[in-house]
Amino acid sequence: MTHQNHSSGSEARVLDALRQVVDPELGVNIVDLGLVYGTEIRDGVVHVKMTMTTPACPMEELLMEMVHSAILGEIRDARSVEVDLVWEPQWKPDMMSEAAKSQLGR
Structure with missing residues (x-):
C-alpha cells in the first residue's frame, strides 16, 4: 500500500506527518513504534494502514484523532484521511525502529 499519486504528495511526507503522532503511554511516535503498515495518497485522500500495540488499546480513539x-x-493537498485499522500482522515489539527500542531501553 505504498502507491502514490505524485501530484498529491508522497509516502515520505505522510510518514513525516505521522511522526508527530506520539503514543501518550509510551512517548514514542507511531512510525518508530512500527504501528504504521503503509500509506497511499489517491486523489487527495490519504489512506493509512495501521495497528495498535494491543486490540484493547485505551488510546485508540485519541490516536486516530491525532493521525487525522x-x-x-x-x-x-490532503482533502481527507481514511485509516484502516488492522490486527494482522499482530504488532510485536521487534517491529519498532532501533531509535524507538533505544528510547524505551530495549
Missing part, C-alpha cells in the same frame, strides 16, 4: 489532525495539518 497531523495529516490534514501537514499535507496541504
Whole structure:
C-alpha cells in the first residue's frame, strides 16, 4: 500500500506527518513504534494502514484523532484521511525502529 499519486504528495511526507503522532503511554511516535503498515495518497485522500500495540488499546480513539489532525495539518493537498485499522500482522515489539527500542531501553 505504498502507491502514490505524485501530484498529491508522497509516502515520505505522510510518514513525516505521522511522526508527530506520539503514543501518550509510551512517548514514542507511531512510525518508530512500527504501528504504521503503509500509506497511499489517491486523489487527495490519504489512506493509512495501521495497528495498535494491543486490540484493547485505551488510546485508540485519541490516536486516530491525532493521525487525522497531523495529516490534514501537514499535507496541504490532503482533502481527507481514511485509516484502516488492522490486527494482522499482530504488532510485536521487534517491529519498532532501533531509535524507538533505544528510547524505551530495549
